[in-house]
Amino acid sequence: RKEVEQDPGPFNVPEGATVAFNCTYSNSASQSFFWYRQDCRKEPKLLMSVYSSGNEDGRFTAQLNRASQYISLLIRDSKLSDSATYLCVVNFRDNAGKSTFGDGTTLTVKP
């Protein structure tokens, strides 16, 4: 079983839709959590950190559930520019700062 698992998708949604991605992690000794987005043939870019209290940045909301060991990302009012691959990233304690990446969930927003 992978340490960080994501539904690969693809998710195909119309503009304006609300879409949610989930990510589960297996190591309970996890320290910090992030969502990145990666456009085709580009580097990953940090979208937002994820906190236990939940956090929101505009149309994006991230949630962390430590008890169930999952992270979610909600995108409201999807835009065409939201089309990308979304990567779930977990930093485990005592792992020398290394991050473990999920394989990513691909989102395509259509007009």
Added chain:
Amino acid sequence: GAVVSQHPSRVICKSGTSVKIECRSLDFQATTMFWYRQFPKQSLMLMATSNEGSKATYEQGVEKDKFLINHASLTLSTLTVTSAHPEDSSFYICSAIQGGGGQYFGPGTRLTVT
């Protein structure tokens, strides 16, 4: 956010040659940088952790003599792919951590070995 640069962005070389890729943190100091490789339609694969002033730590299965890493300063790490072969063709990406936040990635270097 923090800025990480990479150079070159694209390189095409002949089999058997060596290629050096530079990774720089432009507006912060990075004692630790990471080197990744990504093949088409696959996820990022961590190759090694680059530590300023000490030897790099390689992930299992990554040949340290083939992928030479030098982290000579707090803002620069280099990856040299020695005696490159077509199977080394890939997208190489570096990243650096600023403070306790997430990693900031360079724009990547697309290596094609003919």
